[in-house]
Amino acid sequence: MSPASASASASSSGTPTAAQRFLRDAAVKSADLVHREIIRKNMESYDAAHLKGRARFQDWEAARRRCQEIKREAVNHLDRYLLQFEEKVTARGGRVFWAEDAGQACAYICDLAQRRGVKTVVKSKSMVTEEIELSHALEKLGIKAWETDLGEYIVQLRHEPPYHIVTPAMHLNRTQIGDLFRQELEPNLSDDPVELMAAARRKLRQAFFAAEMGISGANFIVADVGAIALSTNEGNGRLTTSLPRIHVAVTGIEKVIPRLEDLATLWPVLATSGTGQPITTYSTLIGGPRRPGEADGPEEFHVVLVDNGRSRLLANVEEREVLHCIRCGACLNICPVYRHVGGHTYGTIYGGPIGSVLTPQLRGKDFAHLSSASSLCGACTSVCPVRINLHHHLLHNRRDFVKAGSAKFGERMMFRMWSAAMRRPWLYSAGGALARLALRTLYALGLTGSPLDPMRAWNRQRAPVPLPRKSFRALWEKQKQKETRS
Numbered sequence: 001m002s003p004a005s006a007s008a009s010a011s012s013s014g015t016p017t018a019a020q021r022f023l024r025d026a027a028v029k030s031a032d033l034v035h036r037e038i039i040r041k042n043m044e045s046y047d048a049a050h051l052k053g054r055a056r057f058q059d060w061e062a063a064r065r066r067c068q069e070i071k072r073e074a075v076n077h078l079d080r081y082l083l084q085f086e087e088k089v090t091a092r093g094g095r096v097f098w099a100e101d102a103g104q105a106c107a108y109i110c111d112l113a114q115r116r117g118v119k120t121v122v123k124s125k126s127m128v129t130e131e132i133e134l135s136h137a138l139e140k141l142g143i144k145a146w147e148t149d150l151g152e153y154i155v156q157l158r159h160e161p162p163y164h165i166v167t168p169a170m171h172l173n174r175t176q177i178g179d180l181f182r183q184e185l186e187p188n189l190s191d192d193p194v195e196l197m198a199a200a201r202r203k204l205r206q207a208f209f210a211a212e213m214g215i216s217g218a219n220f221i222v223a224d225v226g227a228i229a230l231s232t233n234e235g236n237g238r239l240t241t242s243l244p245r246i247h248v249a250v251t252g253i254e255k256v257i258p259r260l261e262d263l264a265t266l267w268p269v270l271a272t273s274g275t276g277q278p279i280t281t282y283s284t285l286i287g288g289p290r291r292p293g294e295a296d297g298p299e300e301f302h303v304v305l306v307d308n309g310r311s312r313l314l315a316n317v318e319e320r321e322v323l324h325c326i327r328c329g330a331c332l333n334i335c336p337v338y339r340h341v342g343g344h345t346y347g348t349i350y351g352g353p354i355g356s357v358l359t360p361q362l363r364g365k366d367f368a369h370l371s372s373a374s375s376l377c378g379a380c381t382s383v384c385p386v387r388i389n390l391h392h393h394l395l396h397n398r399r400d401f402v403k404a405g406s407a408k409f410g411e412r413m414m415f416r417m418w419s420a421a422m423r424r425p426w427l428y429s430a431g432g433a434l435a436r437l438a439l440r441t442l443y444a445l446g447l448t449g450s451p452l453d454p455m456r457a458w459n460r461q462r463a464p465v466p467l468p469r470k471s472f473r474a475l476w477e478k479q480k481q482k483e484t485r486s
């Protein structure tokens with residue numbers, strides 16, 4: 001995305017558009033050295049764990065292919081598998097609600113909470129509840145919603161959305177978290193992670209005992225047995241789903257898988273891609289409310305199946321495989337753009353490559369710019385455990401938005417000129433030589449970083465790029481001649 005196109009799309013009210021906010025925040029974050037150091041450290045430890053985790057598989061590529069097949073089968077027969085799931089849950093005394101959009105999903109849960117006199121809700125980590133902004137809807141009714149995943153709890157205390165789909169507080173170090181907890185929880189805490197965690201636990205325990213309703217997501221919904229499958233590491237998921245008298249699971253319709261046995265591949269692949277673990281600490285299956293004679297579990301079990309634009313994506317055969325995503329976060333972790341601009345810059349719950357593909361599809365052309373937030377290096381595609389061709393989908397989105405007339409006049413002209421030059425080698429060479437000469441003259445006059453400098457965004461924050469005297473084509477020719485002579 002060019003800055004020109006972002007500014008051309010400025011709203012007439014003067015409020016920055018999503019594209020302008022992205023450019024502004026990306027410039028700030030990529031120059032924030034503390035942020036970059038925190039992300040570098042976290043990504044390094046993820047990379048090492050991920051590599052080790054993949055080596056545990058006899059054949060990692062075969063596991064990826066199997067996961068791709070499972071998800072393809074599920075998504076291609078979504079209608080059948082979702083109905084099968086509903087039938088099984090209903091037979092066990094659970095209730096399944098089909099929500100067309102965020103409004104319907106929130107209305108169902110809020111109405112249920114009000115009818116049952118709920119005052120406190122505990123939540124385990126769920127990106128879909130973030131997507132539909134459920135906590136805001138509950139809080140508007142005076143119902144307190146506690147995030148109980150530690151990372152989610154930290155960002156909730158900071159009044160921020162999650163930074164990352166797997167590790168919501170990845171952007172913070174222990175000092176920042178210590179400061180936050182001293183201010184919000186107990187003034188005498190040190191920065192020791194064990195002490196900080198214990199303080200959060202003390203606070204959240206009270207919330208668990210007070211809550212009348214627990215809200216979870218679902219990593220998978222298993223059609224043949226009619227159960228939701230949860231992968232968690234902190235134990236908060238089990239407390240959320242078993243302690244309060246009502247359990248509501250909120251999940252996207254695409255999370256369905258055909259068979260229980262599919263989890264044998266999907267669970268370890270998800271854990272490996274998400275955190276590098278062989279399997280998460282808690283793997284839980286829940287298929288209904290507590291039954292007569294059972295010692296624990298909720299009295300009521302509800303599953304809210306959220307569409308919110310997913311059916312539209314399902315109808316688009318070319319893009320449909322985006323629904324295969326199992327939200328492992330691996331594509332975010334490897335993405336050079338995500339690593340530099342950070343999760344909040346995307347301005348949506350789903351960041352990184354999958355967010356850049358999914359958000360324009362779910363939220364429309366205001367987020368078209370995200371399709372350009374990629375170098376198209378393909379690293380995301382190479383790590384995706386369900387083999388989604390992410391960088392191709394980014395290209396498809398770009399194409400579709402240009403066809404729909406989203407590209408601005410300047411951008412269209414620029415690409416027309418580029419296309420004309422690419423088809424005429426003499427024009428390309430002449431243009432390149434002229435551009436190099438103009439830039440060299442500009443820099444010789446000391447105008448680096450000035451408004452005349454087309455590289456000013458780069459040159460203002462980094463050492464200027466030394467301009468080569470010869471083009472790559474000329475150097476390549478020379479190299480070839482050298483090789484022919486020798």
Ligand code: SF4
Pocket residue numbers: 273324325326327328329330331332354380383384385386387388390
């Ligand atoms: S697109 Fe693939 S790599 Fe990215 S979060 Fe989804 S499953 Fe993981």
